[in-house]
Amino acid sequence: MSGRWLAGKVGAAVLTLVFVLVFNFFLFRAVGDPTSQLARLPGATDEQIEQLREDYGLDKPLLGQFADYVGDTVTLDLGISQTTREPVWDEIVAALPWTLLLVGTGTLLATLIGAWMGVKAATHRGTRTDDGLLGFSLFTYASPEYWIGIILILVFAVAWPIFPAGQQVTPGVEFASWFDEALDVVDHLILPMTAMTLMLLGQYFLIMRSSMVDVLTEDFITVKRATGLSRERVINRHAVPNALLPLVTLSAIQFGAVAGGAITIETVFSWPGLGELSFNAINDKDFPMLQGTFLVFSFGVIFANLLADVLYFYLDPRVQSR
Amino acid sequence: MSPLLEIEGLRVTHDGKPIVDGVDLTLEPGEALALAGESGCGKTTTALATMRLLPPSLEQSGVITLRPEGVAEPINIGRRTETGMRLVRWRHISLVFQGAMNSLDPVQRVGRQLAEAIRLHERASSAELAARIAELLETVGLTAGVGDRYPHELSGGQRQRVMIALALACRPSLVIADEPTTALDVVMQAQVLQLLERLREELGLALILISHDLGVLAETCDRIAVMYAGRIVEIGAVDGVFAAPQHPYTKLLLDSLPVIGDERGLAAAIPGAPPHPGEPPPGCRFRPRCPFSGDRCDVDPDRREVGPRHEAACHYAPWERWPEIEPAAAGEGGAA
Incomplete structure (x- = not known):
């Protein structure tokens, strides 16, 4: 009885987490083209931008990007910080x-x-x-x-x-x-x-x-x-x-x-x-x-x-x- | 034999305004006394004052004397210190509240709550305690296993039985039951009342039963005290009072009971509302609602003997015959 109760609560929590994951992905896509933020140098050429897109997997279709994102997140790979160049996960674990x-x-x-x-x-x-x-x-x-x-x-x-x-x-x-x-x-x-x-x-x-x-x-x-x-x-x-x-x-x-x-x-x-x-x-x-x-x-x-x-x-x- | 409980001139005031205004009452050992009256007339306040459990905003005065069997010196409730009172509570007087209401701590098991009360007044080993608790629960018709339950796991009737078991835990000589059956269905009501009656006979308990349900009181009690606006207006043997009430308020209360087999229709309500005991009308307190009032009612009547062991606070008592009243006339009488 109490086991079932706990399982239900954990299930609800996991479901919420999945929703957050989806929301978190699309929220940052909705903000605009990420490469415009990445290309910090105003004089970046189109090839450089294209190169960045490829590096970050942004040339793939949205669904492919999402699959990458979920896969990476599950393996605790949250990407690289753009300011410190350290893995985001390591920074979070330290803080x-x-x-x-x-x-x-x-x-x-x-x-x-x-x-x-x-x-x-x-x-x-x-x-x-x-x-x-x-x-x-x-x-x-x-x-x-x-x-x-x-x-x-x-x-x-x-x-x-x-x-x-x-x-x-x-x-x-x-x-x-x-x-x-x-x-x-x-x-x-x-x-x-x-x-x-x-x-x-x-x-x-x-x-x-x-x-x-x-x-x-x-x-x-x-x-x-x-x-x-x-x-x-x-x-x-x-x-x-x-x-x-x-x-x-x-x-x-x-x-x-x-x-x-x-x-x-x-x-x-x-x-x-x-x-x-x-x-x-x-x-x-x-x-x-x-x-x-x-x-x-x-x-x-x-x-x-x-x-x-x-x-x-x-x-x-x-x-x-x- | 001296009475078990004697209340003389009990007054309870809030900011100087009385809620209970001069209650006199005696109770013999093993006797069952009914305390009746509309809500707000001071029944519960009187009961709590007997155990000195009123909130600090209320002030009580008057003399309350308790003479439990086996205690040499009479206990003067009013003069006891708070610590001294804690020894009297539950050991000599215990209390039963409305059953389905929260009379038990919801986050503690029933057995633990019974044990707590017993340990406060007696030394007992855990084995003795367990045996006592099992015995108590069986006395009120429950299984010993109920001790391991939480209050919410029990039905209203079971909870009320637990409450009665708790009230008996320290073998008191007086149990005050405040509307003990109000929140229960009719079958449960009958069971709980039978239980109270049986226990009273077996254990020789005195009982003060508070209710606005005159039917319940008539079945269970020997004597009845009717309260109105902070005072007892009539007191006497249940049979006598029910057969020949001597105060107009009692008379109207009894008339308001529906009679089985009688013509269908609404019971005769008493017109008007009871006054606040702190602001009584001049003269007799019942006068504004009394269809029988006369000139003498300008003066507040004292309670006096109107028959054998029967007292009433009405100038015109004893009533040989009640004048006929039309329901409408009663209403006008109230306005006049």
């Missing part, structure tokens, strides 16, 4: 861990802090605590993340220089051990991670607060209190596990979207992740690179959705019987 580190820690922190704040606000509804938390989270929710990033740099890297303003490690330093290197990375991670956390926090807080307010009006909360449980234990053992369900799903689904949306934060902090990679690719009109990062972002969103489904399956017994 991916940095994005996952930034987005992963940011999402985790935002979920934990957002959940905690949500519980506090819901259990102190209508008090100053609630108002303060609401005000704070609406402020961070409304602030653009690049602005938050710039303010963080101004305060904690310029005015009061306790953290580095950008990049992932101090350049040109030989580290004595992997541990020292890890510490240096953490030092660099703190500001962009804070920006990421603040970007996500407001939304997660609001979801948790309203979910918690709903759960607290349920009859079983009164029944649990009536059995002699203290208010704190009713909240921690019964209200929170129920109220967390929508938040966990949201943050899992968001994880995929945020990986792509980290572009501004990664750019502000010169963080060498996928966001910066695609930002540079847009500036340089590096089509193979853009196509590659698009594919990875789509894959991230689809995978995160699948992950959310599986998580919900384990957290909410009601899903399992469906």
